[in-house]
Amino acid sequence: MLELSDVHAYYGRSHVIQGISLRVGRGEGVGLVGHNGVGKTTTLKSVMGMGPRTRGHIVFEDRDLRGPAHARARRGLGFVPDGEAVFPEMTVEENIRAGALLKPRADHRRCLDTAYELFPVLGERRNQLGGTLSGGQQKMLSLARGLALEPRLIMVDEPSEGLMPINVELIAAALRRAVEQGVGVLVVDASFQLLKTVCSRMYVMKQGRITGEHELDEFATADRLVETYLKGEG
């Protein structure tokens, strides 16, 4: 479904991603873990065509992925970035509608219903401005909107960061459900609970390279997982 082959990314002269290769299949949850600053978010941005200059092959559903972010999104690729992912002066419902309007009119109601079903708190706060929601609710809103658009693959950056465990559970459950419905999920996160719930495989990154690929079943505890990605070894 999504395949990266020998992808490099540069910010100016800085060679941030140094030839990574990874793949995410249909209905597969895949994690990308590593220290801060190793290039995880840059990898997602490179796939989405936003920011860094890239080299290498990025193929989505057997076709090269090219063009600006909105063109890639229209091919069925979703991306929920970490932070500043809502429209602050629009209500919760308008935030979701801004995405739903990309779909045929007959699907608009279903998008809203899907989002409210995933996170009922959003339905309760449908008339509240997005910018006035708590950090956790903003993450739910951006994820709900991303999933309601029914992408074939969604990339999510740090969905559990700064959230209470109960909210992490909700977000993990929403992503698990997407996987079960056949959506490919590529998630950058450090939460063992979330990775265990959503992913069957994960890649470990270190200094712009992928240094290991693991089945999540290999890790019985969070400590073992942390030990692996802190070492950044395969």
Place this chain on the structure above:
Amino acid sequence: MEHIVVAALNGLVVGASLALVAAGLALLFGVLGILNFAQGDFFMLGAYTVYFTVAAGLGFWLGVVAAALVVGVAGGLFLMAMLWPLRDRATALVLLATLGLSLIMEQLATNRFGADAKTVAPPIAARIPIGGTQYPVYDLLVVVAAALILTGGYVFLKYVKYGVWLRAVAQNQRMASLLGVPVTRVYALAFIVSLGLAAVAGSLLAPLFSVYPTVGLDVNLDAFIVVIAGGLGNFRGAAVLALVLGVVKQLGAMVVPGQAVDLVVFALVIVLLIVRSQRQSVLVRL
């Protein structure tokens, strides 16, 4: 009392047209962060459009429609093409570019149409009595037309697909793009609607002002005041403040000299700027 009513009505007329220009200016600033110094010159082009359609015997209202379409679409796309290469450059470059465009447009208009003031007869000559004053019906029609256009703009931004996207792009361009919103098309729409509003204002106001190459200058200055005071990018705030400014200036001119009124208005803007600098956000808000 009668004078006050007439002055207030005059203020509403001026304010309504100013609201159209200011709303366009606010929209462009909210979406793209562009303060367009040439906005008043598209007002001027709208006024000339109606002058020439009337002179050609094609009728006043066709002139208004032509101003909205021709100046809005052609002018909007031209301005976008001119400013697109500067979108990630220093703000000062964009300001200088629009200032330069304004000067060029005024000079071209002077060369092409002459510096003399031209008059356009109102399409409706009827008057209604207000006390002992016969007040022109057309002036009131301008207020109604502006109110309808601005209400339409509000509905557009609130409920229509591209209106919702305009606000989304203004508030978080990166996220809008990530969702799949066609950002470049939304930018083009912002230019077209913004300049279309200025051109409609110019065409509607042509019978009330004379038409001359720098007719947009004064309107532009007031529009800037309104946009800044209303909250940059605030569509409704700009529209309401335009009406207030129009009425205050007309009523104020009855008790103090015209330039003193301007002085007070400028002082208020400076105070508002100081206050807003603490909590300014740039969005297209309703």
